[in-house]
Amino acid sequence: MKAILGVLAATLVAGAAAAQPVKLGELNSYKVFAAFLEPYKKGMELATGEINAAGGILGRPLEVVIRDDGGTPGDAVRVAEELLTREGVTALAGTFASNVGLAVADLAKQRKVLFIAAEPLTDKIVWDNGNRYTFRLRPSTYMQTAMLVPEAAKLAKQRWAIVYPNYEYGQSATAAFKKLLGERQAGVQFIAEQAPALGRIDAGAVVQALEEAKPDAIFSSLFGPDLAKFVREGNLRGLFKGRPVFNLLGGEPEYLDPLKDETPEGWVVTGYPWQSIQTPDHARFLAAYQAKFNDYPRLGSVVGYAAIHSFAAAAKKAGSLDTEKLVEAMKGLTLPSPFGPVTYRAIDHQSTMGAYVGRLALKDGKGVMVDWSFADGAGFLPADDVVLKLRPKE
Amino acid sequence: MTLLSAAGLTKAYGGVRAVDGVDLAVDAGQMVAMIGPNGAGKSTCFGMIGGQIRPDAGRVQLDGVDITAYLPKARARLGLGRTFQVAQVFTSMSVGENLAVATRGAALPLLLDRVGLAGAADRPAAALAYADIKRLELALALATGPRLLLMDEPTAGMAPAERRSLMTLIAGLARDDGLAVLFTEHDIDVVFGHANRILVLDRGKLIAAGAPAAIRADARVRAVYLGHGDGSC
Amino acid sequence: MTAAALASYLLTGLAGASSLFLVAAGLSLIFGVTRIVNFAHGSFFMLGLYLAATLVEAFGRTPLGFWGGVLLASAAVGVFGTIVEILILRRLYGAPELLQLLATFAVVLIVKDAALWLWGPEDVLGPRAPGLRGAVVIFGRAVPEYDLLLIALGPAVLGALWLLLARTRFGRLVRAATEDREMASALGVDQARLFTLVFALGSALAGLGGALQLPREPASLGLDLAIVADAFVVVVVGGLGSLPGAFLAALLIAELKALCIGLGVSKLTLVIEFLVMAIVLAIRPHGLLGRPEAAPRASAVDADGAGSTPPLAWILLGAACLLPLVLGGYPLVLAIDVLILALFAASLRWLVGPAGLVSFGHAAFFGLGAYAAGIATVKLGWPMAASLALAPVAAGIGAIAFSLVAVRLSGVYLAMLSLAFAQIVWSLAFQWDALTGGSNGLVGVWPSADVSGKPAYYLLTLAVVALAWLALRRFERGRLGHAIRAVRDSPLRAEAVGLDVSGLRRAALLVSGALAGLAGGLFAFSKGSLSPETLSIPRSVDGLVMVLLGGLASPFGPILGAGLFTWLQDEAARRVDFWRALVGLVILALVFFVPRGLAGFFGTHRR
Ligand SMILES: Nc1ncnc2c1ncn2[C@@H]1O[C@H](COP(=O)(O)OP(=O)(O)OP(=O)(O)O)[C@@H](O)[C@H]1O
C-alpha cells in the first residue's frame, strides 16, 4: 500500500510540477477511539488520492498532515498549534470526542482558522458554542435522534425507558429524544432512566432495573463495549422480549460488527448498511475503497472521506486558501458524498449529511441493517428561527 | 520533688497485657532504671509516658500536670524529652540541620560537644555510625531543654567504654541541671553503676522497685532473671 | 422496591463482587509480598480477556474448548507476569518504591499498544460459556446461569487461596513476607524466587479474572486503567494484603453499585467506589481488615544540596527569557507546556520527595486551579489576573479539605485517598453541568489581550513559574521546609521534639496544592479550554512520571522531567504509530539506566 501511495505521490508531484503542497491539518484520537478512526484514516487516504489524481487543489497537491491528539482537549490544542505554526497548515479538520471538538473549535475561533469538525456529535459545536470558523460534517446527536423519533412515534407506546452513557452525547440524545417524542406524542411517559458511566456499564443491574420498570419500549444511545454488554445481558434476562428497542448509532459497522451472531434482531437504529446501498455515489466509493484497502468501509471511512473532500471543494469554490474566503465558501457549500449531496448550511455551519435508519437483522451469523431508508439530514434540524436563537451572534 | 508520676498504667494488645497496672515516680535529679527481660513491657511503658501509645487505663503526671491525654508535641513543650529503642533521627539531614529543627536557637556547638559529636555538625546523619546516631538522638532529645528525659536502651550497640562515658554524661546532667532521667538498659553493669533507683518489670507487672542494693538482693528479681536464663540482662 | 426485586439486585451484585474480587486478589497478593503498586495489573486482566477470546475461538465453542481456553489464557498471563517480574521488576527491588511503580506504568503503555497491534482496534466479543448460555428464574426474575457460576467462583477462589496460604510452605512464606519483610528475609527465604512465584500467581489470577469475563463483556483496549483503578480501590478498602478484606470490599462495592442502579441513581456509579474508599479510610485508616503498615523501610532519601541556587539556574533563566527572540511558533507553545507542567511536577515532587506524602491524585489540585480560573473567567467574567490569582486559592482550599482526613494516613493508603479525592472532584466537575460544563468542560478561557500573543503568554508563564519555583525552593530550604522534611524522616522524633506533625503535613499539602492549582490556572489560559480531563487519573500519573523521570532528589528534577516527557510525547506521537509503546520503552530504559532521574544524572546536586 505504501508503494502504491509512493507511486501515486510521485506521479502527482510530477503532474503538479513540484508545486508546494496545500496542507490540511488533521487531528484525531487515533489511539483512544481506534475502532472508528482507523477506517476513518483510510477514508481520508482515499479522498486525498482522488483529489490529487484530479489535479490537486488549485493546481497544487493536497497533503493531509495527520496527528494523534491524545484524546484530551489540552493535548489536542497543543497538536493543533503545532499543525498551525510548525506545519503551516491552511485549515484544521478532525476530532472525535465532544470535549476535544469544542476545545479545537474555540481555538479555531481564537486563531481565526477554518476547522472542519468531522466527527464530534455534540450539538453545541454548531449551536451554543458555534463560531464563524467551525463547520461540522456528521449529523449531530440531535439530528440522528430526530431521525429515530418518527419511527418511535409510529409505535404509539406510552411508557419508555431510556439508557445512555453518562456524558454529553448520551445526555443530549436523551434530552432530544424526550423533547421530540413528547412533542409528537401526547401523554408519553419516560418511566426509567439509567446513566451508566461510559465504558463501565453494570449491564446486569441496568437491565434488571429497566425490566423492573416494565416499559413498553426502550431508547438507548449506548455504543461500543457498553452496547455489547447491554445486548448480552438483555437477551439473557429477556428484557427485549416483546419490547421495541431504539438504539442510536447501533447500525454503524464499528459497533454492530463485534456483536456478530448476537445482533439483536428488530432493533431500530441509525447506521450505515454499506452492503446494500445501491446509489451510484456509494457504489463508486465502495468499489474504490475495497480496491484500495481490500476491506469494507465503516462509517468512519465515509466521514473521513467526505471531510477531506469538503475541504477540497471549499478551496475550489473559494479559489483561494485565504481563511476568510474559505469560510465564506464553506457557507452553503454543496458537494457529493457517498451518502449523496451534502450542504454546509450557512445558518449554523452544520452539514446536511444524513444517516440510514433501519432495523437490525442477522444474516450469515452477522449483523446487518434491513428495511432501511435514508434520512437526509436537512429534514431533521430545528426551524431556522430556533437555530438562530441557539447560536451566539457573530 | 517528684517530677514524673504514673499510676495504674495499663496497655493490652489483643489478649496480651503488655503493661499491667504499673505505678512509678521519678524525682528531679534522679536517675531511675527500668529493667526486665525482653518483652516485659518497658518500651510500652515509655510509649505511654512519652505519648506515643495511648494507655487503656492509668494516668501520667508531669510536674503535677495530668498529661495523660496530651499529644507528644505538648508533652515535649512541657519538658519531656526522649530517645527511642530504635534511634529516631532525621536521616536526610546533616547533624547540624537535625538540631536546628529541634531547637530554637540553642547553642549548637555546646550541645554537640556534650554528647561527643563535636565538629560533626556538617556530617550527614545517614553517614554516622550507629553509636553516633544514638548520640545525635540524645542531642535531639536534649535540644528542647527537657526536665524529664526518657531513654529506651540508650547504649545499645555501643562499646563498653562508650557506654560508660555516655552514662557519665547523663549522670552529670541529672546532677548539675536537676534533670530527671528514666531509662531502660540491658547492661546490668550500666544499671547498677548509674541508677539511683531501679524498677523491675516482668510480663507487664512491676515486681520490684527500690535502691540498687535492695534490688540486687530481691529473690523474685533473681528468679525472673535466672528463670529466663538470660545472663546478659 | 419489592423484596424480590431487592434480593434480585443483591444477587446481581454478588456476581459483580466475584468478578471484582478475582482481579483484586492477585493485586493484593502481589502488594502484600513485594510492596509493588502494580499498575500493570489491569493490563494483565485485559490480556487474559483477549487471549481467552482468541483461544476459545481457536479451540472451538465446546465446554472443553471454552474452559481449556480460559485456563490456558490465565496460565499464559501468569507466564507473562513472570517474565515481567524477572526482566524488569527483579532488577528494581532495591530501588525506591516509586520507581517500580513507574516501571509497571511503562508495562501498561507497552501492553496497550501490543494488544492494539495483535487484536486490532475493534472490540472482541467472545462466545458465551457452553452449557451456561441461558438463564434460570430466581425471585421471579431471569438470572444468567453464568452469574451463578461466578457467584460460586469468587468464594471458591478465596477458599483455595486461603488453603494455599494456610497449608503450604509457599503459603507460610507468603504470609511471613506479607507480615514482616525484613523478618522473612532474615529467615533465609529466597526472596527472588518467592517474589517471582507470587508475581506469577498474582498475574495468573488477573488473567483468570479477565478470561472469566469472556461471556460478560467484550475485550477492549480501554479496560486496563479502568480495571486497575477498581482493583486498587477494592484492595485498599479491604486492607492491603488482606484477601478476606478484599473479598469484603468487593462485596460492599458491587452491592452498592447494584443498589444505586436499582434505586435509579445510576449516575452515582461514576464515583461510588471512591466515595466508599474515602469514607472507609477516614474511619479505618488501614482499610476494613488491614493492619497498620510496618514502618516503611528506611530509604536513604536524598537531601537537597544545601548550597545556594547554582549559577547555572540563573543563566538558564536568563536564556529562557530570551527564548521568544529566537524561537517562534510551535517551540514556544511547547515551552509554555513544559513550564506549566514543570510547576505541576515541582509541586508534586515537593510533596512526594521532601514532604514524603505520596499522591496518586495530584491532578485534583491542578484541575481545581484550572476550573477556578475557568469558571471565574467564563461564568463570572473576572479579569484574567483575578482569575489566575483565584486558581491557587481554590486549589489550596481543596488541599486543606483533603488534609482533614489525609494527615492521619501514610504510605499507600494516603496515596489511594488522594486518588479517591481526585476522582470525587472529577465526578463533581463531570456532573455539575451548570457550573463546570459537565463532560464538555469550559471553552473560551483565553488570556487578556495584552498577553494573548504566544511570546507574551510565554513570558508571563515564565515569570509566574520561575517565581513560584524559587519561592518553593526557598520554602523547602527554610525553617518550615526543614521541619516538614523532619516529619517525613521520622514522625516519632518530630513529635517528640515538639513539632506539630499534622499541622506540618497540612502545610506541606497546602503549599503543594496551591502551586499545582497555579499551574492549572496557567494551563487553562494557555489552552483556552478545560475539561474534566484536567482532574483525571492519567494526568496524575503523568505528573508522577515527570517527577520520577526528573528525579526526586533535586528541585531541578521536575523541570527536566517535564521537558523530557513533553518532548517525548510530542515527538513520539508525531513520528511513530505505536508511540505509547515507545514512551513505555523509553521510561523503562530511564528506570534502568538513570534510576536517580535526570537531575541525578546531570549531577546538579551534591553526592
Ligand atoms: N504494637 C504491638 N502490637 C502487639 N503487641 C505488641 C505491640 N507492641 C508490643 N507488643 C507486645 O507487648 C509486649 C511488651 O513489648 P515491649 O516492646 O514493651 O517490651 P520491652 O520490655 O520493651 O522488650 P525489649 O526488651 O525486647 O525491648 C511484648 O509481648 C510485645 O510483643
Ligand SMILES: [Mg+2]
Ligand atoms: Mg523495648
